[in-house]
Structure formats: structure tokens, C-alpha cells
Amino acid sequence: xxxxxxxxxxxxxxxxxxxxxxxxxxxxxxxxxxxxxxxxxxxxxxxxxxxxxxxxxxxxxxxxxxxxxxxxxxxxxxxxxxxxxxxxxxxxxxxxxxxxxxxxxxxxxxxxxxxxxxxxxxxxxxxxxxxxxxxxxxxxxxxxxxxxxxxxxxxxxxxxxxxxxxxxxxxxxxxxxxxxxxxxxxxxxxxxxxxxxxxxxxxxxxxxxxxxxxxxxxxx
Amino acid sequence: xxxxxxxxxxxxxxxxxxxxxxxxxxxxxxxxxxxxxxxxxxxxxxxxxxxxxxxxxxxxxxxxxxxxxxxxxxxxxxxxxxxxxxxxxxxxxxxxxxxxxxxxxxxxxxxxxxxxxxxxxxxxxxxxxxxxxxxxxxxxxxxxxxxxxxxxxxxxxxxxxxxxxxxxxxxxxxxxxxxxxxxxxxxxxxxxxxxxxxxxxxxxxxxxxxxxxxxxxxxxxxxxxxxxxxxxxxxxxxxxxxxxxxxxxxxxxxxxxxxxxxxxxxxxxxxxxxxxxxxxxxxxxxxxxxx
Numbered sequence: 001x002x003x004x005x006x007x008x009x010x011x012x013x014x015x016x017x018x019x020x021x022x023x024x025x026x027x028x029x030x031x032x033x034x035x036x037x038x039x040x041x042x043x044x045x046x047x048x049x050x051x052x053x054x055x056x057x058x059x060x061x062x063x064x065x066x067x068x069x070x071x072x073x074x075x076x077x078x079x080x081x082x083x084x085x086x087x088x089x090x091x092x093x094x095x096x097x098x099x100x101x102x103x104x105x106x107x108x109x110x111x112x113x114x115x116x117x118x119x120x121x122x123x124x125x126x127x128x129x130x131x132x133x134x135x136x137x138x139x140x141x142x143x144x145x146x147x148x149x150x151x152x153x154x155x156x157x158x159x160x161x162x163x164x165x166x167x168x169x170x171x172x173x174x175x176x177x178x179x180x181x182x183x184x185x186x187x188x189x190x191x192x193x194x195x196x197x198x199x200x201x202x203x204x205x206x207x208x209x210x211x212x213x214x215x216x217x218x219x220x
Numbered sequence: 221x222x223x224x225x226x227x228x229x230x231x232x233x234x235x236x237x238x239x240x241x242x243x244x245x246x247x248x249x250x251x252x253x254x255x256x257x258x259x260x261x262x263x264x265x266x267x268x269x270x271x272x273x274x275x276x277x278x279x280x281x282x283x284x285x286x287x288x289x290x291x292x293x294x295x296x297x298x299x300x301x302x303x304x305x306x307x308x309x310x311x312x313x314x315x316x317x318x319x320x321x322x323x324x325x326x327x328x329x330x331x332x333x334x335x336x337x338x339x340x341x342x343x344x345x346x347x348x349x350x351x352x353x354x355x356x357x358x359x360x361x362x363x364x365x366x367x368x369x370x371x372x373x374x375x376x377x378x379x380x381x382x383x384x385x386x387x388x389x390x391x392x393x394x395x396x397x398x399x400x401x402x403x404x405x406x407x408x409x410x411x412x413x414x415x416x417x418x419x420x421x422x423x424x425x426x427x428x429x430x431x432x433x434x435x436x437x438x439x440x441x442x443x444x445x446x447x448x449x450x451x452x453x454x455x456x457x458x459x460x461x462x463x464x465x466x467x468x469x470x471x472x473x474x475x476x477x478x479x480x481x482x483x484x485x486x487x488x489x490x491x492x493x494x495x496x497x498x499x500x501x502x503x504x505x506x507x508x509x510x511x
Binding site: 049052054055075078079080081082083087089093094095096106107110111153 | 416417420421422423424425426427430503504505508
């Protein structure tokens with residue numbers, strides 16, 4: 001599913017080069033739930049941004065579903081985000097002027113699937129427990145509900161991988177548990193491949209495997 | 221001018237009627253009373269149409285037109301004080317070259333203008349003889365200005381006030397520039413504030429074209445709503461002005477509607493496209509971290 005070998009990313013900040021990734025090797029199988037843990041500045045977010053096609057890598061090899069991300073143009077990476085990768089962010093990142101349902105629909109529209117019927121998705125909405133909250137705007141939803149809407153939005157186009165960047169970072173422990181259980185259920189029931197960044201080792205225990213990062217490398 | 225000239229004018233060939241009128245400024249700014257010989261004035265102008273009361277009978281009587289009556293809350297029987305007190309005997313329809321009328325003789329006496337008139341109104345037997353009468357009067361009375369009614373009305377139009385046209389053009393120009401800048405900057409700020417939302421759309425896989433498409437549709441919709449609101453507000457402003465200042469003449473410049481609409485639309489589009497394009501091309505990670 002994901003094959004990464006000697007992946008490097010160098011940022012230029014002013015006149016200084018910052019080595020965000022110094023040679024990452026990682027392999028993720030289809031249907032796996034992998035948690036990436038590590039301190040701030042260890043390169044977790046950079047790895048996710050590259051996997052999600054938000055920023056290009058500097059060197060190395062990175063393949064998602066057989067597609068080589070290193071050779072992708074900007075337009076190809078935009079297409080990757082449409083269907084192959086789904087994001088869940090720490091700050092939810094819902095569009096404030098749209099209802100929960102419209103937030104999910106706009107992701108389908110961007111992927112060009114607005115007209116396609118997807119009866120199975122109603123089951124996912126029920127699994128996430130947001131069927132009664134779909135007509136509310138984000139400001140009328142709790143943090144936990146907003147994050148569940150964000151999860152629904154991230155998987156509405158059936159992406160190959162779901163990338164979750166600190167999805168419980170803004171939630172209390174009760175809502176964190178709900179969201180983490182939902183991610184695990186989603187992984188178990190639908191076989192959704194998930195990569196999750198977290199600081200919290202308890203949260204990481206919900207995954208099948210824990211990967212530790214430090215100073216731009218995977219240490220175990 | 222001496223009132224005696226009226227007799228001389230009357231004797232000019234083709235002249236069928238002539239009447240003198242004294243335009244007497246009052247103590248109130250931009251207000252004057254026209255002193256008239258009522259019977260002659262009626263014969264020449266077709267007569268007053270009384271909406272209230274009737275013609276003046278005594279030396280202190282005054283006739284006002286409906287616009288003046290509305291703006292100064294006057295009715296038949298009201299007393300008007302311009303330093304000299306007048307009693308309103310009638311309210312007439314407007315359109316007779318003055319807002320207030322009094323009998324010529326008492327007005328001359330009250331303002332120490334006995335035997336003087338400001339204007340002599342002349343009626344000739346036929347339209348075709350107007351020019352020859354003007355020529356004849358110019359020869360007879362070389363020291364006075366003589367105009368046809370068409371020339372006279374054109375003299376008091378706004379276009380004849382020195383520099384007013386230039387002043388109006390400058391005011392319109394400033395209005396256009398400020399209007400453009402306000403719309404441009406409003407849209408610019410509105411789109412700039414949505415950089416983060418644009419970042420979210422990009423993270424979901426939206427192309428720059430998709431983002432710009434959304435922005436353009438929203439901008440055009442906002443501009444159209446703004447244009448329609450502006451037109452409605454024009455009517456609101458006119459109603460307000462008419463209510464506050466009934467003597468103030470307002471005119472809606474319909475030919476400015478399409479010009480204003482195009483200015484608003486172009487300003488809104490430029491104001492939205494520039495930051496929109498910048499945000500759509502911006503790195504999604506940077507756009508997402510915009511607060």
C-alpha cells in the first residue's frame with residue numbers, strides 16, 4: 001500500500017536549510033492502522049504532508065498504491081488528494097459557512113462524484129453517530145462531533161489511506177476515546193488503511209502498530 | 221427699472237400683453253417674494269390654481285405655492301414673518317417662476333422700491349414674431365437685458381452657473397474612485413480572510429480553477445445584490461430628501477445605473493480574483509496555518 005525508502009525533505013527557511021526528514025523507511029500494508037509517535041520537530045507532520053501530496057519530497061522513494069509521488073506534478077498531487085488520500089486534522093478544518101452535510105458533500109463535489117449514489121455511506125454516517133447533526137453548522141457542533149464530521153468527509157471518496165494528524169489533540173478524554181474507537185471500528189469494519197500522528201501513547205495503543213520518529217528518522 | 225417702461229413695452233408692435241414684476245429678496249436666505257399685478261399676471265400666465273384659500277385682498281397678503289407651503293408648513297391664514305409680517309391668503313400650484321407672490325404696490329412700498337420692477341413679462345401675438353419683438357426692444361431699451369422665455373429658462377439652468385459643471389464632474393469622479401476602492405478593498409479583505417478556507421479546499425483536492433470558480437460565483441452574486449440594494453437605496457434617499465427638504469429638487473440619473481453596475485462588478489472581481497488567485501496558488505500547508 002505505502003512503500004517509503006530513504007525519504008528526505010529539506011525546507012529552506014530564509015537562508016537556512018532545515019532537514020525535516022533525513023531518510024525515512026516505512027512500509028504499510030493495506031488495511032493496517034499505524035500510529036506515528038514522536039516529539040515535536042521529529043518530522044511526523046512533514047511525513048504526513050508528503051504522503052498527502054500537500055508538499056513534494058526532496059529525494060528518496062515513496063509509492064502509494066503503486067504511484068510514485070516523487071515524479072508527480074502539482075496537478076497530479078492535487079488529484080491524489082481528491083481520491084487516494086483523506087485528511088483528518090487536529091483543528092477539524094470544517095468550512096464554517098457550510099452545514100455538516102455540505103462539508104461532506106463538497107469533498108464529493110471536488111472529487112467529481114456529486115452525482116454518484118453511495119448508499120453504503122449512510123452506514124458510515126450511522127457508525128460515526130452524526131446522522132442527527134448533519135444539518136447543523138460547525139459552530140453548533142461540539143468538538144467531538146466536528147471531528148466525526150471531519151472523519152466522514154475524509155472517507156467520503158473511499159480513499160486508499162486516511163491520514164489523521166493529531167485527531168484528538170483538541171478533544172477532552174471522553175471525546176478522544178469516542179473518536180479513537182471510531183477510527184479503530186472504521187479500520188476493522190471497512191478495512192480502511194489509517195496512519196495517525198499522535199503525541200499520546202494511550203491514543204497510539206488503538207492502532208495495530210506504533211512507529212516512533214525522532215530527528216527526521218524512524219527509530220523503531 | 222422704472223415701472224413706466226412697461227407702458228413703452230406695451231406699445232411695441234406685436235406685443236399683446238406686458239406686466240411688470242418685482243423680485244424682492246427677503247430676510248430668509250435664498251427666498252424672494254414676487255410682486256405682481258394679479259389681474260395682469262393671471263391673464264398672462266393662465267391664472268393661479270388655488271389649492272387652498274384665494275387671492276390677496278389687502279397690502280399684507282401673500283400667496284405661496286404648494287412646495288413652499290409643504291416645506292414651511294403654511295396654510296391659508298398662516299402668518300409669515302420676514303421682518304415684515306405677511307398673512308397667507310392662498311396656496312397655489314407651483315410652476316409660476318416664484319414660490320411666493322404679493323401685490324406689486326404694497327411690496328414696492330414695504331421694501332422702498334416704489335415705482336420699480338425687476339422683470340417685465342411680455343406676451344406677443346405669435347411665436348414667429350418673438351425675435352423681431354426682441355430686436356425692437358433691444359433697440360428701444362439698449363441698457364436692459366432682453367431674452368425670450370426659452371433663453372431665460374436656459375440661463376437659470378445648472379449648466380449656466382459658472383464652474384458648477386466642473387464641480388459636479390469632480391464630485392462624480394471622486395465618488396467613482398471611492399466607490400471602486402471601497403468595493404475592491406471589501407472584496408480583497410473578505411477573500412484574504414478566507415485564505416484558511418481556501419487551504420481546506422486545497423487539502424481536499426480542489427484545483428486552483430475550482431477555488432477561483434467558487435470565488436467568482438460568490439463575488440458576482442454579492443455584486444449583483446449590492447447593485448440592486450444600491451438602486452433601492454437611491455429611491456430611499458430620494459424619499460428621505462423629499463421628506464426633509466421639500467423644496468429640494470431631486471432627479472434619479474437612470475443612465476448612471478449601468479455605469480455604476482459595471483464599476484461595482486469590475487471592482488469586486490478584481491478585488492476577489494487577486495487575493496483568490498494568490499491563495500489558490502499558495503502552498504496548502506501555509507494556507508491552512510493562516511489565522
